Amino acid sequence: MRRPPPSLYAFCLPLLAAPVLAQAPADPLVTRMASVLEASMPELIAFRRDLHQHPELSGAETRTAARVAERLRVLGFEVRTGVGGQGVVALLRGTRPGPVVAFRADLDAVRSDEPDPVPFASLTPGVRHICGHDIHTTVGVALATAFAAVRSALPGAVLLVFQPAEERATGARAMLADDVFSLARPVAIYAVHTAPLEVGTLGVAHGPLLAGRDRVSVTLEGEGDLDAALAALADALRRIGTITPAEARGTVPPDFVLVDLAPPQAEAAGHRELMATLSIASRTARAAARRQVEAAARRVERPGVRVSVSYRERVIAGVTNDSLLTSRGEQAIARSLGAAAVVPLGVVSPRFSEDFGSFQEIVPGAMFLLGVSNRERGWVGMPHSAGYVADEAAIRHGGLALAAVLLDRLRRAD
Numbered sequence: 001m002r003r004p005p006p007s008l009y010a011f012c013l014p015l016l017a018a019p020v021l022a023q024a025p026a027d028p029l030v031t032r033m034a035s036v037l038e039a040s041m042p043e044l045i046a047f048r049r050d051l052h053q054h055p056e057l058s059g060a061e062t063r064t065a066a067r068v069a070e071r072l073r074v075l076g077f078e079v080r081t082g083v084g085g086q087g088v089v090a091l092l093r094g095t096r097p098g099p100v101v102a103f104r105a106d107l108d109a110v111r112s113d114e115p116d117p118v119p120f121a122s123l124t125p126g127v128r129h130i131c132g133h134d135i136h137t138t139v140g141v142a143l144a145t146a147f148a149a150v151r152s153a154l155p156g157a158v159l160l161v162f163q164p165a166e167e168r169a170t171g172a173r174a175m176l177a178d179d180v181f182s183l184a185r186p187v188a189i190y191a192v193h194t195a196p197l198e199v200g201t202l203g204v205a206h207g208p209l210l211a212g213r214d215r216v217s218v219t220l221e222g223e224g225d226l227d228a229a230l231a232a233l234a235d236a237l238r239r240i241g242t243i244t245p246a247e248a249r250g251t252v253p254p255d256f257v258l259v260d261l262a263p264p265q266a267e268a269a270g271h272r273e274l275m276a277t278l279s280i281a282s283r284t285a286r287a288a289a290r291r292q293v294e295a296a297a298r299r300v301e302r303p304g305v306r307v308s309v310s311y312r313e314r315v316i317a318g319v320t321n322d323s324l325l326t327s328r329g330e331q332a333i334a335r336s337l338g339a340a341a342v343v344p345l346g347v348v349s350p351r352f353s354e355d356f357g358s359f360q361e362i363v364p365g366a367m368f369l370l371g372v373s374n375r376e377r378g379w380v381g382m383p384h385s386a387g388y389v390a391d392e393a394a395i396r397h398g399g400l401a402l403a404a405v406l407l408d409r410l411r412r413a414d
């Protein structure tokens, strides 16, 4: 997840009551996986703390990837390493017919010179897990542990994708370019991202969850008044934005457009260039914004001012959830953790983005936000914030919830 806002997500502000987690799941495989997860929690927490103490930046996740691969091999997974850089892909085939269902976690950490406020602090100066990818990876290992324990009764196959370089938003596409689904092609892919929701809850969005980023570059050339045209164009692009940068620090309904104009570059005679980044979560808002950008460029064209536009959509893919997978996933989470664990999300935070959407372009997918804050203990899991602390109990909730979600999809024929 990239570009944090300085303030808290608004959706975490109406802090939620602690959920009831005591509801016993009726599904025997879920029950078995829940008891395996419970017994494995000390080991999983030790695994997570080891990752937390040894954070690695995007593209350099060698130790993290090796630890993951080692664990998955022991659990009986078929493992492929070095996928799209440091990526790891692992497959567990069940013994009964069924589809292939995937879970994606990310491996990398973030530059931060702030002190790590936990007893198992980062041992690598200037690098910390403040986006919760150590939690995501451990949830992936928790799922591996749970599914390996029920393999003899498992329909289909579980594919685990551990992605490098999410913070640079390049890892997903690098894995896709490296045939990430060579072991098996999934019918659905799921992910979690830690969020400042109360631990024990998961945030669910039916549709846009995290904005994608579009890049616009407009070139003006000719012997006319390029500066006047440039100023008019900059004005028009700003007006395409439906929210202000100040509003973007909070949360807004997903149909927003946020425009960031780049500072002017060095100018050459007869040549000007204007660059902008547009953060957009909804498909219809993207289509409308693109049309407006192209129309604005045409309007400043005149004799002596030639204009050309390069509009690149979804340079960072963002996350838009498949509505059917999300609905079914939401029901599976409610059955597994209790209805109070599901937090409906009707808004998005424009400043955050993610490249999970690159997988969703290929395979239907859903990302759930995993609550890691603990109000009582004063822990707030705000991604990229200096004081980021995640309640490790979220590994249990994330593991239980996603085990139920994946199993539900494995049992469906469509």
Ligand SMILES: [Zn+2]
Residues within 6 Å of the ligand: 001, 002, 131, 132, 133, 166, 193, 383
């Ligand atoms: Zn992240």
